[in-house]
Amino acid sequence: MRLVKISEYNHHTMVLAKPIYDSKRRILLAAGRTIIPKIKIRLQQMGIRFLFIEDEVSKGIHIDDLIDMPTWTESIGVVATFHNRVNSGLTPDLQELQQVVKKLIDEVKSRPILILIPASTMPKELQFYAHTVNVAILSLITAKKMNYIERKLHDLALGCLLHDIGKMITDQYEKHPEIGFNYLRNLSQFSVVSAHIAYQHHETMDGKGFPRGLEGDDFLEMAQICGVANYYDNLIAQDQLPPHDAMEAIMASADQLYKHSIINAFRQSVPTYPPGTKVMVNGEEAIVTQINKHLQRPIVKVLSNNKELDLAELPTMMIYPN
Numbered sequence: 404m405r406l407v408k409i410s411e412y413n414h415h416t417m418v419l420a421k422p423i424y425d426s427k428r429r430i431l432l433a434a435g436r437t438i439i440p441k442i443k444i445r446l447q448q449m450g451i452r453f454l455f456i457e458d459e460v461s462k463g464i465h466i467d468d469l470i471d472m473p474t475w476t477e478s479i480g481v482v483a484t485f486h487n488r489v490n491s492g493l494t495p496d497l498q499e500l501q502q503v504v505k506k507l508i509d510e511v512k513s514r515p516i517l518i519l520i521p522a523s524t525m526p527k528e529l530q531f532y533a534h535t536v537n538v539a540i541l542s543l544i545t546a547k548k549m550n551y552i553e554r555k556l557h558d559l560a561l562g563c564l565l566h567d568i569g570k571m572i573t574d575q576y577e578k579h580p581e582i583g584f585n586y587l588r589n590l591s592q593f594s595v596v597s598a599h600i601a602y603q604h605h606e607t608m609d610g611k612g613f614p615r616g617l618e619g620d621d622f623l624e625m626a627q628i629c630g631v632a633n634y635y636d637n638l639i640a641q642d643q644l645p646p647h648d649a650m651e652a653i654m655a656s657a658d659q660l661y662k663h664s665i666i667n668a669f670r671q672s673v674p675t676y677p678p679g680t681k682v683m684v685n686g687e688e689a690i691v692t693q694i695n696k697h698l699q700r701p702i703v704k705v706l707s708n709n710k711e712l713d714l715a716e717l718p719t720m721m722i723y724p725n
C-alpha cells in the first residue's frame with residue numbers, strides 16, 4: 404500500500420487500498436475498487452487530494468500497523484459533532500470527546516511508530532476535523548518522547564482536539580484563540596490547561612505570534628507542542644508540502660518559534676519518509692518499505708532490481724527526495 408496524489412492515480416495499474424468516505428463518513432468507494440476517470444474528477448471536486456492505493460510498486464508495503472484507520476475516522480466524527488454543536492450554540496458532549504482522547508492515547512502508547520493520514524484523503528467538509536485529530540496525534544507522539552505522564556497527555560490531546568474551536572464562534576481569524584479560550588474555560592469540568600492550549604497555540608518564541616505576542620518560552624510547553632503540530636499539519640494539508648519538506652521547515656524553527664527540545668522530540672517521533680514514499684538512494688530510484696530501527700533511516704526497495712536495503716545498517720548510503 405502507498406499514498407499517491409489523486410492526480411497521479413492510474414486506473415490501469417492501481418486499485419484502492421483503503422475506502423473513500425463521503426462528507427458524512429459513509430463509505431463511497433470500498434477498498435479493492437478501481438476509480439474510473441469520471442469518478443476521479445468527482446472525487447477531486449470533493450476536495451480529495453490523496454489516495455491509498457495498491458499497485459505493483461507498493462506490493463508488500465503495509466501501513467496498517469502504523470495507524471488504526473477506524474479509530475482515526477471515528478475520532479473525526481466525534482470531533483465534527485462536538486464542533487457543530489458549539490457552532491449551533493448547543494451544549495457539546497465532553498464525555499464522548501474524552502473517550503476519543505483515551506483511544507488516541509492508547510493508539511500512541513501501543514505503537515512504536517505512527518504515521519499521519521493526510522486530512523486531504525477526506526472530503527473537504529471533514530478536513531478541518533481531520534486536521535484537529537492529526538494535531539492531537541502529532542502532539543501525543545511528541546509528548547510521549549518527552550515522557551509525559553498520562554494526566555498531561557490527556558490535557559494535551561483535549562486541548563489539541565479543540566485548539567481551533569474559536570473558529571466555530573467567530574469569523575475573525577486573529578480572534579479565534581482568545582474566543583476559543585473563553586468558551587472552553589467556561590465549559591463545566593473542562594481542564595484549564597487544555598483551554599490555555601487553545602489560547603496560546605499561535606504564540607511563538609520570537610514574539611511575533613498572536614493574540615498576545617508572548618516572547619521567549621514564557622508560554623505553556625503544551626501550547627508549543629500543539630503549535631509545532633499545527634504548523635506541521637498545515638504545511639502538509641494547506642501548503643501541500645511532502646513530509647520531508649515539512650520536517651525541514653519545522654527543524655528551521657528550532658529556538659526561533661519553538662523550544663529546541665520540543666523540535667527535537669518532534670523530529671524523533673515523526674517519520675521523514677513514511678512507508679510507500681518514493682525516494683532516491685545513492686542515485687537510484689527506491690521506495691520505502693518499512694521503518695524499523697531508525698525513524699530517519701528506513702528499509703527501502705530499489706526499484707530497478709527489487710533489492711531491499713536497510714539504511715539503518717548502511718550509514719554511508721544517502722537518502723533524499725525523489
Ligand SMILES: [Fe+2]
Pocket residue numbers: 566567579604605
Ligand atoms: Fe488556530
Ligand SMILES: [Fe+2]
Pocket residue numbers: 534566567633
Ligand atoms: Fe489549526
